[in-house]
Amino acid sequence: MxxxxxxxxxxxxxxxxxxxxxxxxxxxxxxxxxxxxRPSPMDVLRQARGQLAELTGMEAESVSSFEQTDEGWALEVEVLELERVPDTMSLMASYQVELDAEGQLTGYRRVRRYERGRSDARRPGGR
CATH class of the missing domain: 1.20.5 (Single alpha-helices involved in coiled-coils or other helix-helix interfaces)
Incomplete structure (x- = not known):
């Protein structure tokens, strides 16, 4: 027992x-x-470029900044806004793009517009 x-x-x-x-x-x-x-970083980049192109009608040429945030992802995307001849006179724009954690675009805004052939202006005290 x-x-x-x-x-x-x-x-x-x-x-x-x-x-x-x-x-x-x-x-x-x-x-x-x-x-x-959760999508991979490359999937997020592809989705961001595709979604931005669909919304703006302009193709992204490059992604100049990319980071994961608490809310999802933040990117800066370079876009050809107006093609000119010669190409160095074409108008480019930088768009700040925000995506959620799944890679869906939640917002974007143009933060800069510039000619392709021009570099950023020097900042005071900078080299």
Missing amino acids: SNTRNTQESQGSQKPQDSQSSSKSNDKQNDKQTAQK
Whole structure:
């Protein structure tokens, strides 16, 4: 009879451990599923360029800045706004683009417009 009781007690003590290990495995599965839902940085770049082109009607030429934020992603995208001859006189623009964590565009704005052949003006005290 004492053997039966010890067996039941030991089985009872194993149940919490089993639930802890299954909860850990569930956490790992959820982390993997979240990671699978989260797009890669290259996917985010492609989506941002495509979505901006669809909204503005202008193709992105390059991405000059790209970073992950608490809300998702922030990019600065260079766009050809007006093609001219010679090409160095074409008008370019920098757009600040914001995306959510899944890579969906949540907002954009033009922050700068410039001729392709011109560099940024020197800042006071800069080289």
